[in-house]
Amino acid sequence: MRNNRLATVAGLALLTPALAACAAPQENLEPWQQAQKTEVWEPVPEAVETPVGKAPSDAVVLFDGTDLSAWESVKGGEAAWTLGGDTVTVKPGTGNIRTKQSFCDVQLHVEWRAPQPEEDMDGQKRNNSGVFFQERYEIQVLDSYQNKTYPNGQAASVYKQTIPLVNATRPPSEWQEYDIIFTAPKFDGEALESPGYVTVIHNGVVVQNHVEIQGTTEWIGAPKYKAHGCAPIQLQDHDNLVSFRNIWLREL
Known part of the structure; x- marks a missing residue:
C-alpha cells in the first residue's frame, strides 16, 4: 500500500502546475476559484474585422x-x-x-x-x-x-x-x-x-x-x-x- 501511495505522489509531481492544481482537492475553493483553474489566457486570437458583404480584414x-x-x-x-x-x-x-x-x-x-x-x-x-x-x-x-x-x-x-x-x-x-x-x-x-x-x-x-x-x-x-x-x-x-x-x- 505504501509503495502505491508513493507512486501516486510521484505521478502528481510530474503533472504541469495547471493540471496538478485541477487534480488537487477543491472542496475549500470558491466556485470562481475552481473555474479559474481551467482558464487559458494565451495565445490571444488576433482581432479580424468582418464588414458585411466585404472580405475580412485578414483575407x-x-x-x-x-x-x-x-x-x-x-x-x-x-x-x-x-x-x-x-x-x-x-x-x-x-x-x-x-x-x-x-x-x-x-x-x-x-x-x-x-x-x-x-x-x-x-x-x-x-x-x-x-x-x-x-x-x-x-x-x-x-x-x-x-x-x-x-x-x-x-x-x-x-x-x-x-x-x-x-x-x-x-x-x-x-x-x-x-x-x-x-x-x-x-x-x-x-x-x-x-x-x-x-x-x-x-x-x-x-x-x-x-x-x-x-x-x-x-x-x-x-x-x-x-x-x-x-x-x-x-x-x-x-x-x-x-x-x-x-x-x-x-x-x-
Missing part, C-alpha cells in the same frame, strides 16, 4: 470588381474575361483563368451567377463552370435549379466524386454563394501522406461536410493523386456566360 482579395490583376490566363498572358460593374464574366474561348499566387489550405468565398438558360440548355449544358483548387480538384458550378443531371456533377459537387447533401441552388440570374474550406493533400516525396478534404457551404447550407477528395476530378477516368505542392486556384471557361464577384480567401 487575400482575389477580385473586388475593379480589375483582374490577381489573375492570369492559363493559356498565357493577362486574364481576358469580361469586366462589368462589380463582376467578371467568362469570355468563351479565352480559356480558364488562374490566380497568380499559389495556395494550399484555404477558406474561399466566391459568388457566381448563371444567366437565364436558352431553350436547348439542360443537364451539363446549363451554364457550366467550376472552381478548381490547386488546378486539380473541382467544385462544380452549374445552373442546377430544376435541372436534371448526374448528381455527382451538379452544382456544389466534388466533380464526378461526391454528391451534395442537398441541392441549394437558387434560380438562374440570382447570385449564388460558395464558402469552401479546402484542406490540401499532403505528400511524402511521391507518396500520398494524407488526402485532401473539402467542406462546401452553398447559399448558407452545408452540402459537403469535410468529405475526402479522392484525387483529381476527371471528366473521363478514375481520380488519381500525383505529388504536387501549393498551386493556383482556377475558374473554368466552359463556353458559358457565368459571372463571378466578391472573391476572397483566407490562408489557413
